[in-house]
Amino acid sequence: MIQNYENYRKHMAKVADINYSCAMLGWDQETYMPEGASDLRSRQLSTLSGLAHQLFTDAAFGDLLATLKDDTSLSAAEKSNVLNTIDDYKKQTCLSTDFVEAMSKAISQSFNAWQKARQDNNFKLFAPHLKEIIALKKEETSRKGYTNVYDGMLDTHEKGLTIQKLDALFSDVREQLVPFIKKIAASKQVDDAFMFKQYPSDLQWQYSLDVLKHIGFDFNTGRQDKSTHPFTTSFGSADVRVTTRISEHDLSEIIWSTIHEGGHALYEQGLPVSEYGLPASEAAGLGLHESQSRLWENNVGRSLPFWENQFSKLLNVFPAQLSGVSTDDFYRGMNKVQPSFIRTSADELTYHLHIMIRYEIEKAMVFDEVSVEDLPALWNSKYKSYLGIDVPDDKTGILQDVHWSHGSLGYFPTYSVGSFYAAQFFAAATHQIPALKTTIAEGNCHPLLTWLRENIHQYGRRFTSEELCKKICGEGLNFSHFMKYATEKYTYIYSL
Amino acid sequence: MIQNYENYRKHMAKVADINYSCAMLGWDQETYMPEGASDLRSRQLSTLSGLAHQLFTDAAFGDLLATLKDDTSLSAAEKSNVLNTIDDYKKQTCLSTDFVEAMSKAISQSFNAWQKARQDNNFKLFAPHLKEIIALKKEETSRKGYTNVYDGMLDTHEKGLTIQKLDALFSDVREQLVPFIKKIAASKQVDDAFMFKQYPSDLQWQYSLDVLKHIGFDFNTGRQDKSTHPFTTSFGSADVRVTTRISEHDLSEIIWSTIHEGGHALYEQGLPVSEYGLPASEAAGLGLHESQSRLWENNVGRSLPFWENQFSKLLNVFPAQLSGVSTDDFYRGMNKVQPSFIRTSADELTYHLHIMIRYEIEKAMVFDEVSVEDLPALWNSKYKSYLGIDVPDDKTGILQDVHWSHGSLGYFPTYSVGSFYAAQFFAAATHQIPALKTTIAEGNCHPLLTWLRENIHQYGRRFTSEELCKKICGEGLNFSHFMKYATEKYTYIYSL
Numbered sequence: 001m002i003q004n005y006e007n008y009r010k011h012m013a014k015v016a017d018i019n020y021s022c023a024m025l026g027w028d029q030e031t032y033m034p035e036g037a038s039d040l041r042s043r044q045l046s047t048l049s050g051l052a053h054q055l056f057t058d059a060a061f062g063d064l065l066a067t068l069k070d071d072t073s074l075s076a077a078e079k080s081n082v083l084n085t086i087d088d089y090k091k092q093t094c095l096s097t098d099f100v101e102a103m104s105k106a107i108s109q110s111f112n113a114w115q116k117a118r119q120d121n122n123f124k125l126f127a128p129h130l131k132e133i134i135a136l137k138k139e140e141t142s143r144k145g146y147t148n149v150y151d152g153m154l155d156t157h158e159k160g161l162t163i164q165k166l167d168a169l170f171s172d173v174r175e176q177l178v179p180f181i182k183k184i185a186a187s188k189q190v191d192d193a194f195m196f197k198q199y200p201s202d203l204q205w206q207y208s209l210d211v212l213k214h215i216g217f218d219f220n221t222g223r224q225d226k227s228t229h230p231f232t233t234s235f236g237s238a239d240v241r242v243t244t245r246i247s248e249h250d251l252s253e254i255i256w257s258t259i260h261e262g263g264h265a266l267y268e269q270g271l272p273v274s275e276y277g278l279p280a281s282e283a284a285g286l287g288l289h290e291s292q293s294r295l296w297e298n299n300v301g302r303s304l305p306f307w308e309n310q311f312s313k314l315l316n317v318f319p320a321q322l323s324g325v326s327t328d329d330f331y332r333g334m335n336k337v338q339p340s341f342i343r344t345s346a347d348e349l350t351y352h353l354h355i356m357i358r359y360e361i362e363k364a365m366v367f368d369e370v371s372v373e374d375l376p377a378l379w380n381s382k383y384k385s386y387l388g389i390d391v392p393d394d395k396t397g398i399l400q401d402v403h404w405s406h407g408s409l410g411y412f413p414t415y416s417v418g419s420f421y422a423a424q425f426f427a428a429a430t431h432q433i434p435a436l437k438t439t440i441a442e443g444n445c446h447p448l449l450t451w452l453r454e455n456i457h458q459y460g461r462r463f464t465s466e467e468l469c470k471k472i473c474g475e476g477l478n479f480s481h482f483m484k485y486a487t488e489k490y491t492y493i494y495s496l
Numbered sequence: 497m498i499q500n501y502e503n504y505r506k507h508m509a510k511v512a513d514i515n516y517s518c519a520m521l522g523w524d525q526e527t528y529m530p531e532g533a534s535d536l537r538s539r540q541l542s543t544l545s546g547l548a549h550q551l552f553t554d555a556a557f558g559d560l561l562a563t564l565k566d567d568t569s570l571s572a573a574e575k576s577n578v579l580n581t582i583d584d585y586k587k588q589t590c591l592s593t594d595f596v597e598a599m600s601k602a603i604s605q606s607f608n609a610w611q612k613a614r615q616d617n618n619f620k621l622f623a624p625h626l627k628e629i630i631a632l633k634k635e636e637t638s639r640k641g642y643t644n645v646y647d648g649m650l651d652t653h654e655k656g657l658t659i660q661k662l663d664a665l666f667s668d669v670r671e672q673l674v675p676f677i678k679k680i681a682a683s684k685q686v687d688d689a690f691m692f693k694q695y696p697s698d699l700q701w702q703y704s705l706d707v708l709k710h711i712g713f714d715f716n717t718g719r720q721d722k723s724t725h726p727f728t729t730s731f732g733s734a735d736v737r738v739t740t741r742i743s744e745h746d747l748s749e750i751i752w753s754t755i756h757e758g759g760h761a762l763y764e765q766g767l768p769v770s771e772y773g774l775p776a777s778e779a780a781g782l783g784l785h786e787s788q789s790r791l792w793e794n795n796v797g798r799s800l801p802f803w804e805n806q807f808s809k810l811l812n813v814f815p816a817q818l819s820g821v822s823t824d825d826f827y828r829g830m831n832k833v834q835p836s837f838i839r840t841s842a843d844e845l846t847y848h849l850h851i852m853i854r855y856e857i858e859k860a861m862v863f864d865e866v867s868v869e870d871l872p873a874l875w876n877s878k879y880k881s882y883l884g885i886d887v888p889d890d891k892t893g894i895l896q897d898v899h900w901s902h903g904s905l906g907y908f909p910t911y912s913v914g915s916f917y918a919a920q921f922f923a924a925a926t927h928q929i930p931a932l933k934t935t936i937a938e939g940n941c942h943p944l945l946t947w948l949r950e951n952i953h954q955y956g957r958r959f960t961s962e963e964l965c966k967k968i969c970g971e972g973l974n975f976s977h978f979m980k981y982a983t984e985k986y987t988y989i990y991s992l
Contacts, residue, residue: 017543021517024540028520036717037735040772044520044731047513051547221532235540239533276536 004068005078009278011061012085016277018052020235027241029111030227042108049104050097057093065089077280080462084279094143103136107407114405115228121395123376130404131372134365137409150366153410158287158417159464163363166413169420170356172479180486181349184337187494192252192333197321199251207317208244208258214310215296216449217242217262218269229402230257230344232264232293236276240268251318252334253345256297263296264289266449270457280460286411288465290418291425292452298348298419299426299485300448304331305441332493339387341396348419349486350387357382358401358412366409421469423482425456428473500564501574505774507557508581512773514548516731523737525607526723538604545600546593553589561585573776576958580775590639599632603903610901611724617891619872626900627868630861633905646862649906654783654913655960659859662909665916666852668975676982677845680833683990688748688829693817695747703813704740704754710806711792712945713738713758714765725898726753726840728760728789732772736764747814748830749841752793759792760785762945766953776956782907784961786914787921788948794844794915795922795981796944800827801937828989835883837892844915845982846883853878854897854908862905917965919978921952924969 022045029041055061068074068082110129117126138149146152154161212224227243234240242261247253267289275281283289300306304327311327322330337347343354361378364370370378379398380391391397403411429451430436439447455472466476490496518541525537551557564570564578606625613622634645642648650657708720723739730736738757743749763785771777779785796802800823807823818826833843839850857874860866866874875894876887887893899907925947926932935943951968962972986992 013539014543017540018547020536021521021540021544024521024524025517028524032719032721034715034717034719034735036714037731040516040732040734043509044513044517047510048517051514218532219530221530223528223530225528235533236536238536239530 002073004064004071005074005082008061008064008068008082008085011055011058011064013277015052015056016236018048018055022048022052023233024235027233027235029108030229030231031225031243038108038112042105042112045108046101046104050101053092053095053100054097057089057095057097062089062093077462081275081278081280084461088279091144094145095140099140099143103140103407106132106136107405110407111402111405114399114402118228118395118399121393121399123394123399126399126405127372127375130375133404133407134372134409137407138366150363150410153362153366154413157408157411158285158414160466161285161287161413161417166359166417169416169477169479170359172483173352173356173416176479176483177349177352177486180483180490181337181353183496184349184490184494187496189338190332190336190493191329192336194322194325194329195251195333196249197251199248199318199321201246201248203317204246204248204251204254207314208254210313211255211258211310212242212262212265214443215259215262215266215300215445217265221269222265224258224261230261231402232261232268234265234268237269237271237273237281240265250345251321256301257344259301260293260297263293266296266452267292267457270449270453271460272458275460278460280462282461284456284459284461284463284468285465286414287417287421288456288468290414291421291465292418292456294415294419294422295426295452299422300440300445302335302348303437303440304328305437307331307334308441309443335489335493337490337494339389341383341389341391342400344400349490352416352419353386355412355416357386362409362412417465417477420477420479420482421465423485424469424473424478425452427481427485429455498569500560500567501570501578504557504560504564504578504581507551507554507560509773511548511552512732514544514551518544518548519729520731523729523731525604526725526727527721527739534604534608538601538608541604542597542600546597549588549591549596550593553585553591553593558585558589573958577771577774577776580957584775587640590641591636595636595639599636599903602628602632603901606901606903607898610895610898614724614891614895617889617895619890619895622895622901623868623871626871629900629903630868630905633903634862646859646906649858649862650909653904653907654781654910656962657781657783657909657913662855662913665912665973665975666855668979669848669852669912672975672979673845673848673982676979676986677833677849679992680845680986680990683992685834686828686832686989687825688832690818690821690825691747691829692745693747695744695814695817697742697744699813700742700747700750703810704750706809707751707754707806708738708758708761710939711755711758711762711796711941713761717765718761720754720757726757727898728757728764730761730764733765733767733769733777736761746841747817752797753840755797756789756793759789762792762948763788763953766945766949767956768954771956774956776958778957780952780955780957780959780964781961782910783913783917784952784964786910787917787961788914788952790911790915790918791922791948795918796936796941798831798844799933799936800824801933803827803830804937805939831985831989833986833990835885837879837885837887838896840896845986848912848915849882851908851912853882858905858908913961913973916973916975916978917961919981920965920969920974921948923977923981925951 025041025045025048033041065082065086069086074082110133113129114126117123137153141149141152144152146155148163151162154163154166209224213219221238222240222242225241225243226245228245230244232240232242242265244254244258244261267283271281271283307327307330311330315322335347337349339350340346343351346354357379360382361375364378365375376394376398383389383391383397429448433447433451436448456468459468463471469476521537521541521544529537561578561582565582570578606629609625610622613619633649637645637648640648642651644659647658650659650662705720709715717734718736718738721737721739722741724741726740728736728738738754738761740750740754740757763779767777767779803823803826807826811818831843833845835846836842839847842850853875856878857871860874861871872890872894879885879887879893925944929943929947932944952964955964959967965972
């Protein structure tokens with residue numbers, strides 16, 4: 001019996017070796033790969049994905065899983081690994097290796113096309129690839145046995161997430177958050193001009209490394225690089241990599257992208273090394289993953305206590321640029337609420353309108369309610385109606401995000417879900433560690449990280465996001481925590 | 497019949513996808529990987545190597561090769577691919593997948609141990625790994641069917657190379673080169689003090705990129721990074737990467753390491769993309785590979801014509817450091833001949849004594865004539881007797897090279913073989929293109945690169961090094977070309 005579980009573990013580790021090698025090739029593709037290598041990389045990624053799939057869906061491995069399902073000698077943690085794997089196995093065996101290879105190749109090509117389209121500000125270069133991606137993803141989701149394809153796409157990214165739940169959540173957003181944003185818009189605007197001075201790249205880079213270290217990122221098992229679109233990737237919890245981007249005329253870009261990706265990375269570095277390749281070493285879901293990045297980015301990184309400690313350090317690096325700016329000025333400025341074009345640099349309130357737009361567009365895309373050619377127009381009209389702004393071009397509009405080019409449909413909503421979880425978790429942590437904000441203000445992020453490691457990171461996929469939330473907070477996802485956090489914070493900042 | 501060849505090609509491309517992914521993981525391991533990831537990387541590399549081996553040695557593929565062997569419809573180029581693959585297949589099928597995985601893991605661990613040993617200047621940390629590597633490599637070579645294991649190791653790196661040939665070659669070195677080096681040592685030394693001023697890293701780095709471009713390196717299908725030990729790697733000819741290292745107090749380090757690796761890279765970039773995964777897209781052998789790096793490093797990069805064009809550019813970058821130095825001073829200084837500890841920074845004459853020492857030690861290691869523990873003493877005694885110098889410590893001695901940690905036994909001799917080929921090829925090119933040196937002096941390296949592409953690069957493994965040499969020069973490897981080149985050059989430099 002023990003031998004069975006050991007064989008299962010070994011097989012899973014081998015599959016992980018290939019999948020993490022894919023991740024390595026993907027990391028390089030977005031950081032260092034020379035442009036002329038893109039076709040080559042596509043085919044190599046495709047072969048590796050196919051091999052991982054082939055190995056994972058091996059019939060003998062299926063038999064082993066069936067045996068383990070009824071193995072009463074397994075511990076609860078082992079049982080959870082096996083059940084999660086059986087779930088994955090069922091979904092993967094619906095896909096042929098040919099299909100997986102074709103998908104991988106289409107994604108690599110689509111990513112390259114998106115990069116080119118974005119650079120040339122020309123959606124048409126990307127459109128045929130997006131069409132192919134939508135078709136392949138729909139086919140994949142149907143094959144996996146989902147009757148509602150978009151529900152299936154959501155479930156793939158965050159187990160249990162559905163259109164029904166999201167419609168309810170975004171209805172709360174519309175009813176509570178939208179009026180609050182309007183109230184802010186009607187009040188006196190805060191000043192953030194100091195963010196847009198000339199900030200030399202190398203100094204920004206150095207500060208971003210310091211901040212990563214400050215929040216607890218372990219450089220012995222990770223590193224930071226640069227890429228067009230910041231991301232976090234892992235080749236196992238002993239090698240977790242983040243990327244960031246620098247704008248010489250916008251300090252906020254690097255600070256919050258680094259802290260955001262850093263939050264993702266702390267989760268990955270906190271997953272148990274001993275469970276390598278098993279569900280227990282994987283994230284519970286993308287919504288939960290995002291809760292970790294948002295918690296650090298917003299609840300910590302955009303909080304007054306954090307900057308009570310960090311601002312003097314930042315001032316040391318940029319004394320001229322920040323001359324005359326107080327910690328409170330900095331805090332207010334960084335939290336300026338204002339409709340804008342780019343999701344990743346949006347404030348934490350209007351951010352959810354960006355997501356709502358993408359959610360609505362994805363549903364329309366997947367259910368064939370709009371043709372791919374008409375997407376830029378639909379995008380622009382929604383930005384006009386929800387955010388009141390005129391999108392000037394595709395680069396600033398529909399081409400801004402990498403996700404669709406990666407085949408990630410049903411991914412965006414996890415960003416809002418994650419933010420709402422973040423507020424809920426941070427409230428729970430503050431309740432359980434009364435001195436939490438004081439320690440952060442003293443420059444000590446360790447108690448928070450320890451709390452996250454104990455309550456969330458250590459479990460991997462053993463519990464779903466919803467289960468974890470109930471375990472920690474005694475209730476499932478509840479939007480009111482986010483609204484409470486937002487109301488208190490912005491009432492102070494905007495003197496409402 | 498055509499279908500058979502097409503299936504063969506597809507299978508080979510898939511194997512190449514995995515092998516090149518291994519190369520990517522290896523590249524990262526030596527450039528960017530965080531230290532704590534080394535065990536993780538070892539296991540991932542081991543799994544991928546095992547998979548590549550398993551796929552390549554597949555029995556059905558063996559049957560396909562047997563069918564293709566007798567296929568009279570194949571072109572000569574196709575036939576050559578098939579025969580080379582059959583040769584590889586025979587050698588690989590002697591090794592089990594378990595053995596290949598064990599070897600890969602041992603190599604990764606040994607590489608990490610070597611890095612640590614070198615850093616701590618402590619050979620003992622590396623010794624047990626080296627022992628394991630020697631044992632595994634001997635086993636591998638025996639399994640491949642070689643009766644003389646060291647001949648087998650040589651043949652693996654450069655087809656047809658044997659102890660007998662090398663003994664003859666190094667006898668020429670002893671009889672002709674050693675007395676010539678003594679003659680130089682007895683004459684007035686040239687001045688190279690200007691090389692050891694303070695040269696800022698970032699300026700060196702920028703110049704090294706310019707030099708790479710100047711010799712014809714294509715940055716659209718390649719890049720340069722930094723590593724402890726400079727190397728060239730390829731993930732297919734559309735993605736070829738070199739690394740270099742910078743010493744702030746020694747300008748020569750980066751210039752010749754960049755040109756050297758650049759020469760390797762030009763060969764890799766010149767291999768036919770259309771033959772991806774097939775022997776025709778692989779280098780003919782390591783001796784021939786080295787001929788390409790040495791030709792650019794020495795016959796071009798340490799020549800007067802090259803610097804007649806480049807020196808003014810270098811002077812522009814470092815006006816203070818090179819103030820008062822003429823092109824001729826620079827030429828003489830860079831070619832200073834002097835016994836030294838480090839192989840990679842040795843002059844092009846004493847270099848071959850470094851190789852002779854390694855050749856003798858490897859034979860002793862492989863034939864159990866010396867224990868691993870006694871290697872540092874043996875190393876140091878040979879440096880004393882051949883180069884007349886006292887090695888101060890292991891870091892400067894036996895731990896300086898990465899090769900053994902990588903399992904590369906029988907590799908070093910290809911460096912001398914390559915240098916001798918380089919002199920022979922450059923003489924042939926100069927004969928066939930009478931204006932060659934003039935074009936180089938005018939800053940145009942294109943005619944030389946074109947000649948190399950046409951005469952060498954395009955063929956891959958279609959011909960062995962020896963066959964190519966005969967095709968180009970009408971004779972096999974002939975040491976006299978190197979001696980002629982060395983005599984003319986150093987008679988001028990040292991006014992002999």
